[in-house]
Amino acid sequence: MDYLSSLNPAQREAVLHTEGPSMVIAGAGSGKTRVLTYRIAHLIKNGVDPFNILALTFTNKAAREMKERIAEIIGASEAKNISMGTFHSVFARILRHHSDKLGYPSNFTIYDTQDSRSLIKAIVKELRLDDKTYKPNLIAGRISSAKNNLISAAAYEANTDIVAEDRMSGKPRLFEVYRLYEKRCFMAGAMDFDDLLFKTNVLLRDHPDVLHYYQHKFRYVLVDEYQDTNYSQYLIVKKLADVFQNICVVGDDAQSIYSFRGANIENILNFKNDYPEHRIFKLEQNYRSTKTIVNAANSVIEKNKNQIKKTVWTDNTDGKKIKVIRSLTDNEEGKTISNLIYEIKNLEQAANGDFAILYRTNAQSRSFEESLRKLNLPYKIYGGLSFYQRKEIKDLLAYFRLTANPSDEEALKRVINYPKRGLGKTTIERIIVVASQHETSMWNVISDPSKYPTGLNGGTLNKLNAFVTAINSYAVQLEKTDAYVLAETIAKSSGILKALYDDKSPEGVSRHENIQALLSGIKEFTEGAKADNETAFLSDFMVDVALLTDADQESEEDKDKVTLMTIHASKGLEFPYVFIVGMEENLFPSQLALNSRSELEEERRLFYVALTRAEKQATLSYATSRFRWGNIVTSEPSRFIDEIDADHLEFQGASKSKSPGKSMNQLNMERKIGSKQPLYSNRRKLTPVSKAPTGGKKGTTAQDLDLKVGYNVMHERFGKGKVVGLEGNPPTKATVFFPKAGNKQLLLKFARLEILD
């Protein structure tokens, strides 16, 4: 029982108390993941069948990491049988299983945010509403929060308060948009993200046999990040755990930072009312940070009224004081912080990966990118467009979706004229009108033009027919051809690959490469199944592709780089040196959060999260003026700086008193502002899958390398390998043997190989 001895008393209790409801309040850095994994391992070691365990996490990454750690303790074959994943992925699978009960096809499409928004936009247009009043984003938010509170379109319409509220805000017909949106999704055989939870609730509510089955299947329910669950998730968990009441929720109310998307902090605050028989375990010892950081964070969070009392403490050393750095401009802030990183790196022999720059908004990354680049410090940026949201990827996926589910209207609209095949706006609008007149799908209209006369001319009908025939030809292969072969067929025969190949602009090259990357991802997936003597079909790949995110493909190459990310994205991570930048009023706390106490408290929790990411040293930084929306805006230091007990702080940077030095600086500043800054507007478009340009590492990209057979090289995904063959002169293609992945053919232009010897 060696895993128990590595736990402190509070952790051990939380692991050992397996029966009945329990809540683990886990302070930042207190070993929460460790408790969760050991708890699950402990259950299984004590005879609980992994099939009877349900463990729900906030992200795919968290689920994967936990699964790996459990596998290390109890073995992979057992760990495999635990139902573990995000709410969305676990219940999407369950829904596919019972989709017929809800009138959905089992291969229903999952609409992502873009799909929902585009559908809402179309509906607003169709109802002839003004899209300045009925802003798709706003409507989507309204519908989403309705669904998260289990309010269907019918219930929405019948709710006089809600309808009155919409009328007051000048949107009396919002309920119609919701009604039509619900109907269209259903007709398209599509569920949006919120539906995955909403329909699970419906399934469990209306089908007692199903409820009974899962209540008995999931005898043990564990929920991570409970403070970030919404009502819909809360209710699913409550229903499932109702019979055995072996529910364990883990969270930290102080780290609840997602209320803007429906997370309900009350869920954790009310746990004790829901389960009177509960036990509470508080993990209060922090193993991550210095005393300075822990105490500073405590002094901040205690300003919040709404919280569960706890005392986070640590045995670690005092550590350095928290530096507060003042700069005159955002550019200067970038330089100062980058220089500081450079300095610490040399002084402490730290690795690039030991540093993180955290900010409130993605737009702040620019000045840091620029200055890090000048110092040749490699960095990686999280955020921005994820791989699966890129246009070219979504286009190809839309073909896959349409192949699996021709009712999927968003997919159809996306690719009916991409690549260009002469089916323009007029044609598409005509099809939409006819489809809506006959209460049928666009697909039905174009597959059976004799039944649904569109009045389109013969040439157009021929083109439509060719399109329908192509999709049908893919569809018949769905269950015959493996995922990779079919995917490649579609990519080629749809013309997507060629269209991108013909586009020789840097963006086009990058898109082509992204498509190749998606295809090799599918290849990996297919071969993974082959290794288990199974055939993977495209629909298997599509099952949760909509639920995948970028964090799933962290590459080897990215490990030793300075990290730039929003504070939100940093939740759950830790770094020796953390720089929290843009500590200014109206930026952090955000201007939009100043209206209510609860919003301000959420900002404060966000600051708490940021501070507690740091292990050795935290640094705060603010600028007295910065570019915002094209203007120079002057700013005040954030109130959060004042909320830290002063004895933990150490001020640095341009002094506040007037001095000749300052005016010099201001002159410099004005010159900087006046001169044209290098523009990185193309950066996101240009950079392929790996997110940011490599910094100054002497390793160059493979295309200008003098590669020879026999060289040892490093690949960002496959790791170390040896060159066994080269093609072209100078070489354009290499065959490389990777111990981890076998022989791979790589295009040097894209592969970003690094020579090791």
Added chain:
DNA sequence: AACAACGGGCTTTTT
């Protein structure tokens, strides 16, 4: 139907 010019908008983000 393709491309340039214009204007509005704009936290955070996973699923």
Added chain:
DNA sequence: GCCCGTTGTT
């Protein structure tokens, strides 16, 4: 300042 979507032009 920059992105995105819409409008206007040929």
